[in-house]
Amino acid sequence: MRDIVLIGNPNVGKTTFYNFLTKSFEHTGNWHGVTVDKKQKKFNFEGKTFNIIDMPGVYSLSSFSFEEQVTINELLNKDSTILNICDANVLRRNLYLTVQLIEMGKTPILFLNFDKEIKNKGTIYDYDKLSKLLNLQIILNNKLVKTNLIDKINQNNKFSGTNMAYFDKLPICEILNILTKKQIGKFSFVKKEFIAIKILENDENIIKELKLSEQQEKKMKLVISRKDYVQYIAELRYNYIDEIITQVTIKSKSLIYGKYKIDNIILNKFFAIPILFILLFLIFFLTFSSLGAYLSDLLKNLIDVIIGVPIIKFLTYINAPIWIIDLFSNGIIAGVGGLFSFIPQIVILFLFLSLLEESGYMSRLAFLFEDVFYKFGLSGKSIFTILMSFGCTTSAVLTSRNIEDKNTKIKTAMISPYMSCSAKIPIYAVIGGAFFGKGNIFVIILLYVIGIIVGLVVANILSKTILKSDTNAFILEFPPYRIPKFKQILLVIYQNCKSFVIKVSTILLSFSIIVWVLQNFSFSFTYLPNDSSGESMLKTIGEAISVIFRPIGLDNWGIVVSLIVGVMAKEMVVGTMAIINGLPSGVNFDKTLGLSLITSGYIINFSPLTALIMMIFSLLYLPCISTIAVLKKEIGFKYTLIACVIQFFIAYFICFVIYQIAVGNIVSKIIISLLVIVGVLIIFITSYKLNKKGCIYDCKNCKKHC
Amino acid sequence: MDNLFSLDKGQKNKSYKIIKVTGDDKIKRRLLDLGFVNCNIKILKTSALRQVFLVEIRGFLLAIKRTELSRVLVCNA
Structure with a gap:
């Protein structure tokens, strides 16, 4: 089976094409760096099978960033067919990568994406000529693309990639003469000229792999130091490309890719932030208040009528034992069934997030926020992770890989759990709905704001202490605005619904059953119906721990x-509450559960104050277990542990302050308020001072000489 | 080439010719990869705190910080 590797600049449509070929649903978006890891899947066409490999986007083939390392390793050690996906809108820059593939001795097939788009804009290239000049095959993204692709793959051995004329201008032979045959032989899948070029470019990984002797190193240094070869080679490549482009251009209209008049408003100093806030309010309003709530109610009643009531009726009808009926009505239907009714709200939230992603607006936000985020020790690119965290923190953490600076990346990953994820929606809807009624949307917005502010403060403190950012580089390409494709949006919704339903009906179902068992059996495994006075396992465990939570009410x-249980999955917080409160059968979930929470007769009940504290605590206290796992993989055990400890401490501290100020006597109210004010002042003053002393921007280029 | 200056001192909406990218690190490499050689560049916008620039180069747009831009040496086109 032949491997086909998809290689290209970021945001040229590699994953979209991958999804098209392999019928998969990998995450795509109209911003740079959506794909962060290698993915592969089989592609069957007309009886043949290929292994398609999707790679993260790269601008070049040096091994500096993580993505480039992944890509170069894929190319160095394997002889596979390369499909070089190019965005015809920015052909020059895309060919820079193509040229390097040819240098390497590879024969990529050029896939020119968006060629219709540039034709409509008035630019026409002579693709036959381009193909001849580069000695490579070219395919366009049209209806016959699959058939064409197979044809080209079969014929690809007739092509070999052109010989680069500029090789003569570089001391390639000189470098190769210094190396031994054995050293060159280490890289059997690439041209030896490529190794020489990488040495001239001072590519650390390649040089390390060669294991140069001291004498060789000395000789190399002599050659390399003659000139600024990094700059020179880039010049040679771009000169070559410019020449080719002039030769193949039939008609050209000089339009700037990604430049729009509307950005004068969207990026305007005064309008930018209000526009963002209006947009976010609209999203929250539609998700939590109007449309979302309405659809959620509709689905709830539907589930009740179709599933909830018939099951209980059936079980009573066949005279099932009382504990079975209880398990179903109280354990499964109350714990899990009700969660399904939150699908509409989760769908709406993801719908808006994917609209933001597909439109091209996110990169503009990164531009707008870089200034401010930098002061908090984050990068403008952190906005991608933060926005995705509102959907699902687990997958959002992965997007932090786009951030070049290691410490900034770690900080971004560490604060992403403070952004309220979609799994917390049931908590706000049920508890908030019961206590704050129609005003709940403002409480919810307040919670999101608290999450963002706490996250930024934590990032700021981290960057002043254990995670100082080394570099502050920020280079980000602006994608064009694109109207999101209907099919793509539907796919995102379908995917999220599917994974939610699977999660609810597997993990959450098993947890519900476990919780129900612990709740209804004592340690000696005798069944305790709800009205019995015996001590269930759950109660014994819970009571032992609850002492810790007394100071926060x-x-x-x-x-x-x-x-x-919520640490396993945040959706389970309300599910567990429903099981513990032993709700009567029927799933009218948030209303029944909400009602029980205001009633003092039930095990779990809140006052408006403790309800608010519960919501804040759930927002902040710990990431869910799958996020913890991803964090550990991305930022290591140490920082994951620190992140969890800080999170729990902050949640506890904030709730402690609120509760004590609300219920304590006058003396404790005053003391705690004073302590908080002093604490906040200390944080502000120290960060201000540090800012002044350390000069927040790069000292090298500062004129002040402070 | 006596009037060489770094681009962060350039004016908005004016074309400059890129002569050289200074330094020797991965940021220089990234800029060269993106095509900061033998071409013109124009500053379109700056962010609210004037630390991030939106530039137009080789037919596309790039958001880039003052520190990076200060390493791009240009002359009047």
Whole structure:
């Protein structure tokens, strides 16, 4: 089976084409760096099977960034067919990578994406001539693309990539003469000229792999130091490309890719932030208040009528044992069934997030926020991770790989759990809905704002202490605005619904059953129906731990257990509460559960104050187990542990302050308020001072000489 | 080439010719990869705190910080 590797600049449509070929649903978006890791899948066409490999986007073939390392390793050690995907809108820059592939001795097939788009704009290239000049095959993105691709793959051995004329201008032979045959032989899948060029470019990884002797190193240095070869080679490549482009251009209209008049408003100093806030308010309003709530109610009643009531009726009808009926009505339907009714809200939130992603607006946000985020020790690119965290933190953490600076990346990953994810929607809807009624949307917005502010403050403190950012580089290409494709949006919604349903009906279902068992059996495994006075396992465990939560007003064993189960999956917080409160059968979930939470007779009940504290605590306290796993993979055990400890401490601290100020006597109210004010002042003053002393921008280029 | 200066001192909406990128690190390489050689460049916008620039180069747009831009040596086109 032949490997086909998709290689190209960021945001040229590699993953979109990959999804098209392999019928997969990998995440795509109209910004740079959506794909962060290698992915592969089989592609069957007319009886033949190929292994398609999707790579992260790269501008070049040096091994400096993580993505480039992944790509270059794929090319160095394998002889596979390369499909070089280019965006015809910025052909020159895309050919820079193509030229390097040819230098390497590879024979990529050029896939020119968006060629219709540039034709419509008035630019026409002579592709036959381009193909001849480069001695490579070219395919366009049209209806016959699959058939064409197979043809070209079969004929690709007739092509070999042109000989680069500028090789003569470089001391390639001189470098190769210094190396031994054995050293050159290490790279059997690339041209030896490529190794020489990499040495001239001072590519650390290649040089390390060669294991040069001391004498060789000395000789190399002599050759390399003659000239600024990094700059010179780039010049030679671009000169070559410019020449080719002039030769193949039939008609050209000089339009700037990604430049729009509307950006004068969207990026305007005064309008930019209000526009963003209006947009976010609209998203929250539609998700939580109007459309989302309405659809959620509709689905809830539907589930009740179709699934909930018939199951219980059936079980009663066949005279099932009482504990079975209880398991279904109380354990499964109450714990899990109700969660399905939140699908509409989760869908709407993801719909808007994917619209933001596909439109091209996110990169503009990165431009707008770089200034401010830099002061908090983050990068403008952190906005991608932060926005995606509102959907699902677990997958959002991965996008932090786009950030070049290691410490900035770690900080971004560490604060992403503070952004309220979609799994917390049920908590806000149920608890907030019961206590704050129609005003709940403002409480929810407040919670999102608290999350963002706390996240930024934590990032700021981290960058002043253990995670100082080394570099502050920020280079980001602006994608064009694109109207999101309907099919793509539907796919995103379908994917998220599917994974939510799978999650609810597997993991959450098993947790519900476990919780129900612990709740309804004692340690001696005797069944305790709800009205019995015996001590269930859950109660014994919960009561032991609840002491810790007394100072923040959540010293109720039911709440404590819900929070602990919530670490497994945040959706389970309300599910567990429903099981513990032993709701009557029927799923009218948030109303029934909400009602029980205001009623003092039930195990879990809140006052408006403790309800608010519960919501804040759930927002901040710990990431879910899958996020913790991804964090550990991305930023290591140490920082994951630190992140969790800080998060728990901050959640506890904020709730402690709120609760004590609200219920304490006058003396403690004053003391705590004063302590908080002093603490906040200290944080502000120290960060201000550090800013002044350390000069927030690069000292090398500062004129002040402070 | 006596009137060489770094681009962060350039004016908005004026074309400059790129002569050289200074330094020797991965940022220089990234800029060269993106085509900061033998071409013209124009500053379109700056961010609110004037630390991030939106530039037009080789037919596309790039958001780039003052520190990076200060390493791009240009002359009047």
